[in-house]
Amino acid sequence: MEAAIKIVIADDQTLMRDGLQTILSLEDDMEVVGTAENGLEACELVGRLRPDVVLMDIQMPLLNGIECTKRIKKEFPDTFILILTTFAEDDYIVEGLANGAAGFLLKDMPGDKLIQSIRDCVKGRLLMPAVVAAKLAARLSYASSPKEGDFDVKRLKEQGISFKDREKHISLLMMEGKNNRQIAGPLFMSEGTVKNYVSTIYNKIGTNDRTKAILLLKEPLKES
Numbered sequence: 001m002e003a004a005i006k007i008v009i010a011d012d013q014t015l016m017r018d019g020l021q022t023i024l025s026l027e028d029d030m031e032v033v034g035t036a037e038n039g040l041e042a043c044e045l046v047g048r049l050r051p052d053v054v055l056m057d058i059q060m061p062l063l064n065g066i067e068c069t070k071r072i073k074k075e076f077p078d079t080f081i082l083i084l085t086t087f088a089e090d091d092y093i094v095e096g097l098a099n100g101a102a103g104f105l106l107k108d109m110p111g112d113k114l115i116q117s118i119r120d121c122v123k124g125r126l127l128m129p130a131v132v133a134a135k136l137a138a139r140l141s142y143a144s145s146p147k148e149g150d151f152d153v154k155r156l157k158e159q160g161i162s163f164k165d166r167e168k169h170i171s172l173l174m175m176e177g178k179n180n181r182q183i184a185g186p187l188f189m190s191e192g193t194v195k196n197y198v199s200t201i202y203n204k205i206g207t208n209d210r211t212k213a214i215l216l217l218k219e220p221l222k223e224s
Helices: 015-023 039-049 063-075 090-098 113-123 130-146 153-158 165-175 182-185 191-204 210-221
Strands: 005-010 030-036 051-056 082-084 103-106
Touching: 005 039, 005 113, 015 030, 015 103, 015 113, 030 039, 039 063, 039 082, 051 063, 051 113, 063 082, 063 090, 082 113, 103 113, 165 182, 165 191, 165 210, 182 191, 191 210
Parallel strands: 005 030, 005 051, 051 082, 082 103
Antiparallel strands: none
């Protein structure tokens, strides 16, 4: 008989943690080895218990699910992480997949589908409900099409400057006058991660002064 799939559940809602644990504990091939109520606790449990799968809520105190996923995948790349969400937000999808998530599960999905999803996950299958896949497709389509108020990509290339999608998004928020903390919240990123992106943007445009950076970033928009 194969060893049971070891699972850690990370969710700040007690009812959700207990409900998932009850459902999964009924399966002969699954074992819930630990539960966490915040991101830091989840990282600690993974390091100590080395589960096969982590069911990861996105919105948790101390460390959100995206940053927690990033930390775990860096230290324990063989750990499968399934992100639990109550809604199919496209920013979550892109950020989660970019940081190594094996898929997304909606919290209102039936228990039998949740169980099968975990089994599919450990077999290496990317998990994405239809509504989430549709959101991702729309997000990718939106990112690849020109948008009003977006960067003048042609002019940036002429200047020898190019930005990745996340850098563009953060630059636009900077131009709205938002500071790093205000940018971090809506993007479900840590302030430190935003600071790293901002530093990269500074390096590309040749300044470390925020006011000057914003002026330089607005320059390509003058002719758009």
